[in-house]
Amino acid sequence: MDYQFHWNTVFQNMPEMLQGAFVTLHVSVLSMLIGTGIAVLLAVAKMNNLKFFSQIAIAWVEVARNTPALFQIYMAYFGLGAFGIHLSPYVAVLSALIFINAGYLAETFRGGFLSIPKTQYSASKSLGMSTFQAYRYIILPQMFRRVYHPMTNQFVWSILMSSLGILVGMSELSGETQRLQSLSFRTLEFFIVAAVLYYLITKLVLLSSMLISRKLFRGEI
Amino acid sequence: MSGMSLFTPLSWNDTGFILTGVWNTVIISVLAIAVGSMLGVIIGFIRAESGKFLNMVLGSLLDILRSVPLIIQLILFSTFIGAMGHPISPFAAGSIVLSLYTMAFMGEVFRSGFESVPHSMNIAARSLGLTAWQTIYHIRFPIGLRSVFPSWLGVALSVIKDSALVSVIGYMELLRTSEQLISRTQQPLAILVGIGIFYFVISYPLSMFGKRIERKMAA
Numbered sequence: 001m002d003y004q005f006h007w008n009t010v011f012q013n014m015p016e017m018l019q020g021a022f023v024t025l026h027v028s029v030l031s032m033l034i035g036t037g038i039a040v041l042l043a044v045a046k047m048n049n050l051k052f053f054s055q056i057a058i059a060w061v062e063v064a065r066n067t068p069a070l071f072q073i074y075m076a077y078f079g080l081g082a083f084g085i086h087l088s089p090y091v092a093v094l095s096a097l098i099f100i101n102a103g104y105l106a107e108t109f110r111g112g113f114l115s116i117p118k119t120q121y122s123a124s125k126s127l128g129m130s131t132f133q134a135y136r137y138i139i140l141p142q143m144f145r146r147v148y149h150p151m152t153n154q155f156v157w158s159i160l161m162s163s164l165g166i167l168v169g170m171s172e173l174s175g176e177t178q179r180l181q182s183l184s185f186r187t188l189e190f191f192i193v194a195a196v197l198y199y200l201i202t203k204l205v206l207l208s209s210m211l212i213s214r215k216l217f218r219g220e221i
Numbered sequence: 222m223s224g225m226s227l228f229t230p231l232s233w234n235d236t237g238f239i240l241t242g243v244w245n246t247v248i249i250s251v252l253a254i255a256v257g258s259m260l261g262v263i264i265g266f267i268r269a270e271s272g273k274f275l276n277m278v279l280g281s282l283l284d285i286l287r288s289v290p291l292i293i294q295l296i297l298f299s300t301f302i303g304a305m306g307h308p309i310s311p312f313a314a315g316s317i318v319l320s321l322y323t324m325a326f327m328g329e330v331f332r333s334g335f336e337s338v339p340h341s342m343n344i345a346a347r348s349l350g351l352t353a354w355q356t357i358y359h360i361r362f363p364i365g366l367r368s369v370f371p372s373w374l375g376v377a378l379s380v381i382k383d384s385a386l387v388s389v390i391g392y393m394e395l396l397r398t399s400e401q402l403i404s405r406t407q408q409p410l411a412i413l414v415g416i417g418i419f420y421f422v423i424s425y426p427l428s429m430f431g432k433r434i435e436r437k438m439a440a
Contacts, residue, residue: 063421065424066378066421066428067417068385068420071396071413071417074396078409078413079410081410160291167292167389174293191296191300194293198293199289
């Protein structure tokens with residue numbers, strides 16, 4: 001082994017790496033938040049009797065689940081150009097992640113909805129709640145409790161997949177690492193540090209999700 | 222120069238080029254799924270059998286493979302091999318990383334399969350005079366492996382999709398092929414839609430099949 005490791009450059013560039021890590025974190029958080037909102041609508045639409053809405057929801061879910069994430073990102077970044085829509089790398093990756101998260105979570109949520117007895121809905125109706133109130137106060141809280149763990153996994157997946165931003169020149173952790181290593185050619189050192197940072201971020205997310213779940217579902221799980 | 226285009230549109234001459242990409246995607250996915258599943262069975266069996274300590278060590282090692290993005294693993298591995306003075310082809314590097322990545326997920330799948338086989342079956346088999354190896358081969362493997370088929374299929378499908386990432390270290394799989402065609406033809410939409418349909422046509426029927434089996438097993 002005649003490779004000389006030089007860690008100095010990496011440590012000097014640590015602030016920029018951490019800034020990249022921050023972008024990674026907030027693109028995933030944003031994609032989860034918006035994705036969750038859309039997923040609830042898709043799950044409800046999929047169970048809807050109106051053919052039109054359920055067809056759209058089914059198409060969305062199946063395309064999101066059965067094509068590679070990289071394809072979605074290319075589609076958002078290069079493909080939409082054909083319609084005159086030119087997205088920045090950040091927006092392209094964000095919208096691809098939203099699209100995929102919504103698709104995967106919709107299936108999870110549908111399972112969650114189906115696991116809630118119909119009587120819960122009729123009971124809240126008979127108490128004089130409107131449909132919106134029944135969903136807001138009775139159905140959704142129970143549903144989210146059941147899908148909390150799959151959602152955490154999806155969040156971790158989003159963090160890992162946001163690394164594809166490297167291929168469209170986004171400056172999240174991977175893209176930033178790529179840029180920094182191209183200035184110094186310490187490729188190995190930079191990517192080792194990036195791998196460690198990703199590992200730490202995912203562990204941090206899992207830990208905080210566990211702490212939040214304790215607070216949210218006290219004494220229930 | 223006016224009127225002459227720098228770009229040449231997509232034509233039937235590109236079929237061979239695209240088919241090479243298709244073939245490369247198929248070959249690396251199949252290889253990674255096969256090798257990853259075999260290693261995964263071994264890992265899963267060891268984890269289902271071993272004590273707490275070994276389980277924890279093995280588990281946290283595999284967890285690293287599942288907590289670092291595949292793209293970083295690919296870049297790290299091929300740079301590392303290169304820096305050590307033994308550069309290998311993108312195909313070899315990609316297959317190794319993708320197989321190990323698959324192994325990490327398959328290990329979990331098979332572990333839960335082996336753990337789902339009740340211990341009493343083991344005892345029953347041994348009391349019928351089967352040797353330890355026969356018990357594993359005739360009882361635990363068939364029962365444990367069959368029960369996790371839907372999850373196995375799910376991981377296999379995600380490997381097919383993740384194989385697109387091997388393009389980052391220069392392997393000419395389908396998506397990289399399409400990227401090169403896009404930069405030559407400047408027709409991103411048509412090409413990308415075609416690529417999307419290819420993945421969809423492979424993945425969708427299999428995922429439906431997996432769901433049906435899962436429903437059958439639950440019933």
